[in-house]
Structures are given as C-alpha cells and as structure tokens.
Amino acid sequence: AQTVTQSQPEMSVQEAETVTLSCTYDTSESDYYLFWYKQPPSRQMILVIRQEAYKQQNATENRFSVNFQKAAKSFSLKISDSQLGDAAMYFCASQGGSNYKLTFGKGTLLTVNP
Amino acid sequence: DADVTQTPRNRITKTGKRIMLECSQTKGHDRMYWYRQDPGLGLRLIYYSFDVKDINKGEISDGYSVSRQAQAKFSLSLESAIPNQTALYFCATRPTGEGFTDTQYFGPGTRLTVL
Numbered sequence: 001a002q003t004v005t006q007s008q009p010e011m012s013v014q015e016a017e018t019v020t021l022s023c024t025y026d027t028s029e030s031d032y033y034l035f036w037y038k039q040p041p042s043r044q045m046i047l048v049i050r051q052e053a054y055k056q057q058n059a060t061e062n063r064f065s066v067n068f069q070k071a072a073k074s075f076s077l078k079i080s081d082s083q084l085g086d087a088a089m090y091f092c093a094s095q096g097g098s099n100y101k102l103t104f105g106k107g108t109l110l111t112v113n114p
Numbered sequence: 115d116a117d118v119t120q121t122p123r124n125r126i127t128k129t130g131k132r133i134m135l136e137c138s139q140t141k142g143h144d145r146m147y148w149y150r151q152d153p154g155l156g157l158r159l160i161y162y163s164f165d166v167k168d169i170n171k172g173e174i175s176d177g178y179s180v181s182r183q184a185q186a187k188f189s190l191s192l193e194s195a196i197p198n199q200t201a202l203y204f205c206a207t208r209p210t211g212e213g214f215t216d217t218q219y220f221g222p223g224t225r226l227t228v229l
Contacts, residue, residue: 100216102159
C-alpha cells in the first residue's frame with residue numbers, strides 16, 4: 001500500500017520569490033516513481049515534474065526542482081521565480097506496484113501575490 | 115503528451131439515471147485509467163485497463179462499470195446515479211514502449227452533478 005501526505009493545505013508566495021511545497025510518502029515498493037501535478041482553475045491535471053526513485057539526482061524542469069530524500073521518504077517541490085501563472089492546486093503522487101496506479105496526496109493550494 | 119479527450123465536459127443528471135462518460139485518446143497508449151476527484155480528497159482510482167481485454171477494479175469501483183471498446187476508447191458508466199457520485203472525473207492514459215512509460219497523462223475532466 002502507498003500513502004502520500006501533503007501537510008500544507010495552502011501556501012502563498014510573492015511574485016518572483018521562491019516557495020517550497022512539502023510531500024512525504026510511504027511505500028513498500030522497491031521500484032517506484034514520484035510526481036508533482038499542477039491543477040489550475042481550468043481543472044486540467046498537468047505534469048510538473050517526475051522523479052525515478054532509483055536515481056539519486058534531483059529532477060529539475062526549468063523553474064521547478066525537487067528535493068528527493070529517499071531515506072526520509074520526502075519529496076518536496078521548489079518553485080523559483082514564482083509567476084502569477086503558477087497559482088494552482090499542486091498534487092504530489094507516487095506510483096509503484098504491479099498495477100502502477102497513482103496514489104495522490106490531498107493537494108496544496110498555492111497563491112501567488114503580485 | 116497524450117491527446118486525451120473527455121465527453122461531456124459538464125453534466126447534470128438526476129438520481130437514478132444511467133450516465134456514461136467517455137474518454138478517447140489519439141496517442142496509441144495501451145493503459146487507461148478512470149479517477150474521481152472530490153474536494154479535499156485528491157484523486158482516487160475507479161478502474162483501469164491495460165488493454166482491451168484487461169480491465170481491473172480500483173479502490174472505489176462500487177457503483178461504476180467500464181467498457182474498453184477499443185484501444186483508444188474507455189468509457190465509465192454509472193448505472194443508477196446517486197448524489198454522492200457528484201465529483202470531477204478524470205481519464206488518464208499511460209504509454210508503453212516509448213517515452214516516460216511510468217507517467218500518466220490526464221484528460222480535461224468531466225464535472226458531474228447528480229441531483
């Protein structure tokens with residue numbers, strides 16, 4: 001079984017500043033993947049970044065990066081130079097096991113202030 | 115990314131009605147999924163299919179059924195809708211063979227309201 005916990009229901013950041021969203025997970029799988037998805041008001045689920053658990057190097061996608069701490073089962077998302085378009089609900093998710101289903105956290109609502 | 119479409123985008127129905135939500139994709143992905151999103155609960159898996167002949171229940175399949183009519187089409191049915199099935203429904207696909215085979219790509223969602 002997998003669980004994903006996002007302890008921050010809401011976060012806010014000033015435009016151009018940096019913000020970090022927290023995520024912890026638990027899994028019995030040895031092979032798994034971690035994701036951050038963004039859901040703007042349009043409600044589309046958009047992949048932000050993915051991390052393969054067997055890789056020690058933290059994933060980076062432009063202004064988005066993760067801090068993956070495997071031993072601590074922590075997977076935080078850092079958004080640098082925040083933009084108004086980053087305002088959205090952010091979901092952390094894990095995937096592993098024979099059916100490869102995604103297990104989602106409950107989300108963090110990010111507000112970007114101008 | 116997968117080109118995943120869902121119809122309808124919004125639907126209001128009454129208790130006891132049968133309703134079908136449709137999902138189509140054009141990228142040739144074998145694996146397809148149906149999720150439900152409720153406020154404060156994230157997304158939960160209803161059903162998933164690895165190919166036309168392989169359909170599996172997810173964690174909240176009661177009250178739902180699915181049909182994989184073709185590789186590209188995966189429909190979700192509510193045989194007798196009830197108000198607590200009011201939610202946002204997402205279809206997702208996942209590639210095999212090439213690309214990020216661990217990554218699921220989502221459709222735009224269907225907002226369903228059961229009165």
